Amino acid sequence: MTTPYRPSRRDYLVVAALVVSCLSATLVQTMVIAIQPDMPRALQTSPAAASWIVTVTIGAACATVPIAGRLGDTLGLRRVGLGLVVALVIGSLIALGAPTIGWLLVGRAFQGLAISLIPISVSILKVSVSEKRLPSSLGFVSGSMGVGAALGIPIGAALSETVGWRSVFGFSAVTGVLALLLVACFVPPDGSRTPAPFDWIGAVTTASAAVLIVGGLGDGLGLDPIGRLTALAAGLALISASIVRMSRMENPLIDVRGALKCPVAAANAASLFLNFGMMSTLLIYPRILASDEGVGTLLIGLIMMAGGLSQAIAAPSLAQATRRLRPATVALIGCIAATLGAGASLLGIEVLWAVLISNIILGAGFGLAFAAIPRIIMGAVEDHKLAAANALNAQIRMFGTAGASAIVGAIISIDAGTRTALEGASWLAVAVCAIATLLTLVSRLARTR
Helix, strand or coil: CCCCCCCCHHHHHHHHHHHHHHHHHHHHHHHHHHCHHHHHHHCCCCHHHHCHHHHHHHHHHHHHHHHHHHHHHHHCHHHHHHHHHHHHHHHHHHHHCCCCHHHHHHHHHHHHHHHHHHHHHHHHHHHHCCCCCHHHHHHHHHHHHHHHHHHHHHHHHHHHHHCCCHHHHHHHHHHHHHHHHHHHHHCCCCCCCCCCCCCHHHHHHHHHHHHHHHHHHCCCCCCCHHHHHHHHHHHHHHHHHHHHHHCCCCCCCCCHHHHCCHHHHHHHHHHHHHHHHHHHHHHHHHHHHHCCCCCCHHHHHHHHHHHHHHHHHHHHHHHHHCCCCCHHHHHHHHHHHHHHHHHHCCCCCCHHHHHHHHHHHHHHHHHHHHHHHHHHHHHHCCHHHHHHHHHHHHHHHHHHHHHHHHHHHHHHCHHHCCHHHHHHHHHHHHHHHHHHHHHHHHHHHCCCC
């Protein structure tokens, strides 16, 4: 009889350290949403300038995550992870004491660097956790992002109302210090690394292109529609030229040839559409609920929290239960669940129950898919290129988030968010999740290295 596998204490400690780190990085993105409306009055600035406290973090993350991944592969994952947590703490302290909006944005940019902790943590799990424990460990990391999305806004609102808006950044500093101590104490060194030339030109061009693309998709740059289209086109042209250049290099910032392998390319494309779908529902569902009489703000918040909590609870257990399946098969199951969950909101039942059921199914589906996709990449990419590959996936996911904010935001703004516009946006969420399902099927059918 086979002896049941028992995870070691070391596995638990590594996973706990990385979950706290990823949760800290995720909360950085969501807690400030609750205090953004108060910034013009608190810092004597304009609403347009205050909107940058969200945009600058996304831009900094999108621009630097491939750089962090490449440095992780060459300098060491633990070392880079510690540096990113330090950046989170420094950014939180700058924002905590910021006398002006300019200093606050500097702090928020530093906090944005910490979002690279997510792909770095995924890569650390590959080299630090036993193979049998890996699926559920990835599930815990995926679940921590769900918790951050679900609890960030309520935590930010509670801190702002009871203590003041600066306490949000104090809370980030405390969680950052805790993450720093846990990583320093419990995450082991990941072995010797072979130094390689750093692609500075690739770093500058991809970072610039990311900022232009995010700025073109959003309104953080303060551009008119023509200016945004110009920025988007310039960003796409620059990233295309950079991709061509890096495909011909021996040590590029991004391993373009590896990223074009069918399993990896399909997984990255699926991530783009999954994040688009996830962000779409976060924009659509509160408005659907608000249109229903008798549904107050508190109830809306609780229903929206259900999706994040479902992701946090279901992802680890489902990922471990399906560990004997191929990662692409698990991702396919997750995408199918996400598609069905998005469609559940369109059921002809009471709005409150339709959205609640949809959120719970979506949380489980997204959690399972996002826990499995890193395993697809791990199976197709060499270990010494893994952090950069995971970082590219994280960047692509952020582009999906930015795209949903622009496109779905435009759809639901039609006629001040009428039910017809909201239903149209809901069908779009179903469609993009279905596309992600097809892409994971392609990855399932493709051969790995």
